[in-house]
Amino acid sequence: MKNALNRGRSPALFADLYEFRMACSYQALGMNQSAVFSLFVRKLPQTRNYLLACGLHPFIDMLERLSFTGPDLEYLASLSEFPQSFLDWLANFKFSGDVYALPEGTPFFANEPILEIRAPIAEAQLLETLTMNQIGLSTLLASKAARVVSAASNRPVVDFGSRRAQGFDAALSGARAFFIAGVSATSNVEAAARFGLVPAGTMAHSYIEAFESETEAFESFLKTYPETILLVDTYDTIEGVRRVIDIAQKLGPNFKARGIRLDSGDLGKLAEQARAMLDQAGLTSVEIFASGGLDEHKIEALLKGGAPIDAFGVGTDLSVSGDSPSLDIAYKITEYTGIGRMKFSTGKATLPGAKQVFRTYREGKAASDVIAGAGEDLEGKPLLECVMRNGQRTKPASGLAEIRSHAQAEIASLPEHLVALEPAGMPYPVSISRALYDDEIACRARIEIANPRKAHSDGE
């Protein structure tokens, strides 16, 4: 049994069976013309005023290398349903299409394409699950992190989420997404190694408990890590702070601990008490780090209440986007053989054709978006960029620091009521261009003619 980190297969099998069946049928029917599929979110979660596009570069890396390995093909052959011609096509699979996408760190809204793939229909279809899963995960987590970072109001936020994240990939892709959204460091060493992030962390309660006394534990840890942060709430927070002060007085100038960490109880009140005790002992430069069940609302409340907290460690709620653990993300065909495609399904209708989004600004702030056809040239900044052409990157991947700067600037360009934690009373205005609207009407009419209604439906 293979685990999720060590595997002999490529991500090419990370697809739903129906994608292979459709691709196989297309091949049997000789349908190999170009299609456009669009990735978008149907509706923002109630607790999000905007979403932050994330996950593009790792996804493009995967697309560049995507191929079916021997074990992949053997498995598919073992299902005894795919003809050899289809397995041969898979054996030679290499993504050959074009990708247009929002740069990572770009805020976006409901129904705006995050990414569009133009490729032979079977290729584009096989990427459905991979695209939704990967861009969806990073976007979900970056969007949550942007709120936590905003609440922390320029104080560092450290990602403590790996232990509660939904698996390896969520923890690792999450650490990357959090960094892009403004998180300062990660507890996860693998994530730090993989993405060049700053790893952070000092001691757990278990360390304190392994010694006879808290004082002995603190002193022992300081021997190896003189500039550490000491965790003070194992037995009694205030007593823990007092012991840190006793040690500081004993060590004098050799006491170099950077801070203390509070991880339970009334963090606001304890931070105030600890700050007063530390200051009174002349330890004004010893910082207070808070963690334990935090989310953006608790952080905002602590800071509004004046809690003297210098940095936050945020885990669970950040790592699973607790208040909204999924996005209503969709990957839908919008064009095939140069003709617009759409569905009418209740609550899930789509808009036909390849698209572009134009964002206009007023006094440096984003003012409105228009979703338009890809061929239109409207006022405002076009948001989607061509990142792959004929299966090749159009330019090297941006560095993470650059992406993070872009995200920061983009978030700063949003109207303030969107960046606030409360639901925006006035949602950001997103409209559809006149030409796209006309296309929709024409496409709908064409489909209705080709699919005449005959049943007496009293439903819907």
Added chain:
Amino acid sequence: MKNALNRGRSPALFADLYEFRMACSYQALGMNQSAVFSLFVRKLPQTRNYLLACGLHPFIDMLERLSFTGPDLEYLASLSEFPQSFLDWLANFKFSGDVYALPEGTPFFANEPILEIRAPIAEAQLLETLTMNQIGLSTLLASKAARVVSAASNRPVVDFGSRRAQGFDAALSGARAFFIAGVSATSNVEAAARFGLVPAGTMAHSYIEAFESETEAFESFLKTYPETILLVDTYDTIEGVRRVIDIAQKLGPNFKARGIRLDSGDLGKLAEQARAMLDQAGLTSVEIFASGGLDEHKIEALLKGGAPIDAFGVGTDLSVSGDSPSLDIAYKITEYTGIGRMKFSTGKATLPGAKQVFRTYREGKAASDVIAGAGEDLEGKPLLECVMRNGQRTKPASGLAEIRSHAQAEIASLPEHLVALEPAGMPYPVSISRALYDDEIACRARIEIANPRKAHSDGE
């Protein structure tokens, strides 16, 4: 940049930095005696009456093989904080401890150990993040799936969740956990390949849209897949059903489609209309498959309303455990140098020592649990088993079918009000043995003597 499926490193770096720092300090201090760490959930989510242990065997596989690769060690060395003696120790790392655990598929409750690790303290400490993340993920998802399966009341449930799951690992470990909890098949081909599950799925709306008409699309797909399930809601559900019937009448005995799928709208009402139309056309064996935003409550309501639905595809809410996307899972030291360890932190106090859980039954149903010391021999069935000794499996991994059967029997042994979807008014009785209680008192007293209170704390 590496993606989360293809990587040069082992899961050994999937740890929080503080674990390495504590381990390094232990080495510097010569602290290498045996410790016990316990994995448990502090509190059940409000919408769970029990949790289902899951993820053990893949985790044990990882433990058996866990080692630091060259790139892992190079990265750690690059941090310029670990002495060579510590890096050498990591280079030779092999897990040498014992693991006691609930068999996969065992229901459990708050504060009961899911798994306990007894190993030299640094070894056990380094496994904290890996253990919590991996067992936590599978347990979270299996516990959710058990509810969905229960609501479906013996109708097959298919996992459609990969696209919305939080990353690769969540989708793949999820598919395994769902199967253990009673889900019948998965849409994810990689999961099916990896775990020997049944892959399932037929067509997406995109397939219908790629053709001029729905009828042409259905007929085309049936050429390759005569026994498929046809998706009927792309344009108008009732018209879609009518077109299926027209095709059936045209093909006569050559019409072999197994069913239709409804994916939007009022599923209960549409299922009734579709069933009536199909039956009237003599297509009584054509089944109705429903999907689209389903969870356990919607499934229960549909079936209580008499909806003639034969099988369910469940995605998002299942794949992220939407109503409770995280567990309050903890991995805490409970013993070191043969002495019980505990912390007093507000809301997070722990119980000292290695443990066992004894479950008593009345008339074939679980009646109560007692959490006891590992050395106790109480009435009832001891739930924790030794699965690893000195770093070696004690017996081969159980097959998935066997684990699934165990889960089924275990869930059937729970009182009915716990299996119901509504919060159990009367929670399942879990108590602490007298001896464990005495240990707790003695341990607390010992720690209080070693950590005398001197500050005037008015907090907490």
